[in-house]
Amino acid sequence: MDFYRIAWLIPILPLIGSFLVLFIGKRTPGRGAPIAILGVAASLLLSLGVFFEMIGGRGVYEREWHWLSIGPAELGIGVRVDGLASVMFVVVTVVSLAVHVYSMGYMHGDKRYTWYFAALSLFTGSMLNLVVAPNLIQLLVGWELVGICSYLLIGHWWEEKANSDAAIKAFITTKSGDVGFVLGVALLFGATHTFNMREIQELAVAGEIPRALVTAGAVLLFFGAIGKSAQFPLHVWLPDAMAGPTPVSALIHAATMVTAGVYMVARLFELFASSGAALKEVALVGAVTMLIAALLAMVQDDIKKVLAYSTISQLAYMMAGVGLGGPAAGVFHLYTQGFTKSLLFLGAGSLIHAVHSNNLSEMGGLRRVMPVTYATFLVGTLGMAGIPPLASFWSKDEIIGAAARAGGGVGQVVFVAAVVTAFLTAFYMGRALFLAFEGEYRGHGHPEESPPVMTGPLVVLAVLAAVAGLVGAPFVGAFSRWLEGAGAEAHPVEPGVLALSVGVAVLGLLAAWRVYGRGAPARDPTLSLGFLTRVLVNKYYLDDLYLKGIVRPVQYPVARAVYWTNQRILDGAVNGAAILARVFSRFLYDTVDQLGVDGAVNGAGRLVGGLGRALRALQWGRVQRYAAAALAGAAVLALLALLKV
Amino acid sequence: MSLPLHFPLVLAAALFALGAYAVVARRNGVLVLMGVELMLNAVNLNLVSFWAYLRDSLLAGQVFALFVVAVAAAEVGVGLAIVILLFRTRETASFEEADLFRW
Numbered sequence: 001m002d003f004y005r006i007a008w009l010i011p012i013l014p015l016i017g018s019f020l021v022l023f024i025g026k027r028t029p030g031r032g033a034p035i036a037i038l039g040v041a042a043s044l045l046l047s048l049g050v051f052f053e054m055i056g057g058r059g060v061y062e063r064e065w066h067w068l069s070i071g072p073a074e075l076g077i078g079v080r081v082d083g084l085a086s087v088m089f090v091v092v093t094v095v096s097l098a099v100h101v102y103s104m105g106y107m108h109g110d111k112r113y114t115w116y117f118a119a120l121s122l123f124t125g126s127m128l129n130l131v132v133a134p135n136l137i138q139l140l141v142g143w144e145l146v147g148i149c150s151y152l153l154i155g156h157w158w159e160e161k162a163n164s165d166a167a168i169k170a171f172i173t174t175k176s177g178d179v180g181f182v183l184g185v186a187l188l189f190g191a192t193h194t195f196n197m198r199e200i201q202e203l204a205v206a207g208e209i210p211r212a213l214v215t216a217g218a219v220l221l222f223f224g225a226i227g228k229s230a231q232f233p234l235h236v237w238l239p240d241a242m243a244g245p246t247p248v249s250a251l252i253h254a255a256t257m258v259t260a261g262v263y264m265v266a267r268l269f270e271l272f273a274s275s276g277a278a279l280k281e282v283a284l285v286g287a288v289t290m291l292i293a294a295l296l297a298m299v300q301d302d303i304k305k306v307l308a309y310s311t312i313s314q315l316a317y318m319m320a321g322v323g324l325g326g327p328a329a330g331v332f333h334l335y336t337q338g339f340t341k342s343l344l345f346l347g348a349g350s351l352i353h354a355v356h357s358n359n360l361s362e363m364g365g366l367r368r369v370m371p372v373t374y375a376t377f378l379v380g381t382l383g384m385a386g387i388p389p390l391a392s393f394w395s396k397d398e399i400i401g402a403a404a405r406a407g408g409g410v411g412q413v414v415f416v417a418a419v420v421t422a423f424l425t426a427f428y429m430g431r432a433l434f435l436a437f438e439g440e441y442r443g444h445g446h447p448e449e450s451p452p453v454m455t456g457p458l459v460v461l462a463v464l465a466a467v468a469g470l471v472g473a474p475f476v477g478a479f480s481r482w483l484e485g486a487g488a489e490a491h492p493v494e495p496g497v498l499a500l501s502v503g504v505a506v507l508g509l510l511a512a513w514r515v516y517g518r519g520a521p522a523r524d525p526t527l528s529l530g531f532l533t534r535v536l537v538n539k540y541y542l543d544d545l546y547l548k549g550i551v552r553p554v555q556y557p558v559a560r561a562v563y564w565t566n567q568r569i570l571d572g573a574v575n576g577a578a579i580l581a582r583v584f585s586r587f588l589y590d591t592v593d594q595l596g597v598d599g600a601v602n603g604a605g606r607l608v609g610g611l612g613r614a615l616r617a618l619q620w621g622r623v624q625r626y627a628a629a630a631l632a633g634a635a636v637l638a639l640l641a642l643l644k645v
Numbered sequence: 646m647s648l649p650l651h652f653p654l655v656l657a658a659a660l661f662a663l664g665a666y667a668v669v670a671r672r673n674g675v676l677v678l679m680g681v682e683l684m685l686n687a688v689n690l691n692l693v694s695f696w697a698y699l700r701d702s703l704l705a706g707q708v709f710a711l712f713v714v715a716v717a718a719a720e721v722g723v724g725l726a727i728v729i730l731l732f733r734t735r736e737t738a739s740f741e742e743a744d745l746f747r748w
Contacts, residue, residue, distance in 0.1 A: 624669055
């Protein structure tokens with residue numbers, strides 16, 4: 001079967017599922033969830049077909065159908081299937097299916113259950129469209145669609161103001177990065193007169209575009225990635241996005257949407273590479289972000305926020321990996337993290353479901369009551385920390401190795417940041433694990449293990465998080481062949497780097513065990529670091545800075561301007577139209593209806609009445625008068641006959 | 646030798662005019678019916694006069710006159726019955742007051 005040729009179905013199926021759920025979901029058994037799951041499952045099967053064909057050595061398949069013409073340029077809509085796309089298909093559909101199934105348990109009884117599944121499927125379809133896109137416009141369409149789905153799902157419980165605030169913050173923050181993205185698309189189109197990414201990159205590699213334009217375009221596009229992938233300084237939206245339901249966090253804010261930025265940089269890698277400066281910027285932003293996010297994760301009490309900062313930090317790893325080691329290194333981490341991070345989020349969801357609180361301070365001792373959740377969470381934690389042979393270990397090692405090989409100023413900065421982050425990651429993941437599962441239970445009620453519909457996806461993802469990384473292990477090296485073609489150089493195992501990365505991971509876990517291993521200490525050491533703790537708890541005061549420095553000065557004038565526009569122009573137009581309509585309808589009523597139509601009707605009635613009244617006078621009722629009239633008539637007729645008229 | 650045609654015709658016309666006057670102007674129902682008889686007999690006189698003048702072998706004028714006499718008898722029978730009923734119910738034979746069907 002030729003799966004590449006029907007790859008266009010992959011994004012379509014979940015979209016169809018979404019619309020079906022939206023329109024008929026409420027009236028079907030299971031309130032729409034089975035339809036959504038069916039759509040995603042079909043998409044997963046096709047993705048696996050494409051994936052195995054790709055492993056079989058099939059090259060790039062690109063097909064564009066004409067959409068519209070812009071001057072001399074053509075804009076198409078189509079598919080591009082290659083190693084990168086096939087890997088993304090599998091990550092997106094596997095995690096999406098797991099999350100769909102898990103959500104049946106997690107969202108059970110939610111009042112917007114059907115709507116939730118429609119949005120989840122819509123998101124999946126949009127993300128797959130983003131992945132399959134062969135041109136920048138189709139990519140942008142997917143990019144914005146996933147943004148709006150993220151907004152909808154973060155604000156799923158919008159009745160609480162904090163949740164709708166978080167949704168708006170996520171939307172606007174990523175949107176401010178998207179401004180750069182759109183400008184970048186426009187700039188590149190201006191320089192090349194095409195939206196097709198392959199053609200743009202070929203032109204950039206051939207040196208047909210001025211170097212400065214390439215750099216400017218790439219940096220502008222990267223702004224979009226900074227927003228979407230929550231990189232410093234636009235990372236502030238992601239922790240707040242945890243206001244959404246936990247499965248949403250697992251799908252959108254850990255495994256798929258936030259990786260769109262990394263995917264975009266990998267997809268346009270040759271463009272970024274033709275401008276060395278842009279690629280260095282990517283790596284440096286990654287280095288800064290991974291450190292600051294890892295530090296923030298240390299002081300969080302909310303388990304989802306720990307994972308959110310961890311996501312930011314790992315996305316930064318991917319960025320640094322793409323920046324220094326090429327698309328294979330970054331996307332490999334994306335691929336392993338997709339499974340590991342969604343596993344951890346779904347595990348956290350299982351915990352939250354059981355104790356009805358997000359806070360680590362209200363958990364503890366859950367190892368005994370929730371064995372499946374514990375086992376899977378343990379796999380995720382060890383993977384995140386970077387313990388071999390779990391999936392994340394291989395990808396993390398690949399990135400640290402790439403940084404070591406890259407050398408130079410940027411390479412050294414990234415290397416140091418990555419190693420320190422690896423230690424911090426092991427520590428905060430250990431902290432979360434021990435605080436949640438060890439010691440005494442500190443919350444309320446009697447927590448119980450989650451239903452099989454929730455633990456099932458956990459087990460599946462745990463298996464994947466454990467073994468999925470082997471395909472990219474240095475002694476296999478298949479992953480870089482998939483992404484970079486058969487000629488990809490295999491990186492030798494570097495014992496020094498390997499030892500260092502495993503060493504810091506073990507050290508971090510041991511440190512966490514030493515402090516938290518027997519349950520929560522009376523004083524959490526990460527919260528007793530004086531000034532440092534204060535800075536971290538306040539998130540480097542970045543939120544305050546944005547709020548006081550940007551939002552407030554902009555908000556009120558903009559709000560006033562919008563209000564003025566609304567009152568004067570929009571309302572004016574609306575009211576004007578209304579007045580016009582009133583005058584017209586008054587005319588219609590008074591003149592056309594009352595005078596014209598009613599006049600005709602009443603006139604006909606009056607005419608008949610008048611005639612009747614006039615003729616009534618003839619109806620004397622006197623026999624003799626009738627006889628007289630008859631005689632008179634006969635006389636007249638006789639007269640006429642006589643006169644021969 | 647014979648009577649000129651216009652003599653009986655003038656007499657018939659006078660009779661008809663008298664009958665018509667009675668039908669239109671008299672109030673008593675019985676007199677109105679008598680007016681009708683006068684008009685019918687004027688017609689009979691006409692029919693007979695024209696027969697005498699034309700002498701047709703079918704005797705149509707005379708036969709028609711006999712028909713008219715028969716019909717006039719029937720008409721008077723019905724008319725008098727109406728007048729009697731009117732008198733019984735309204736205690737008057739005046740056609741002036743017989744106006745119940747008037748609007």
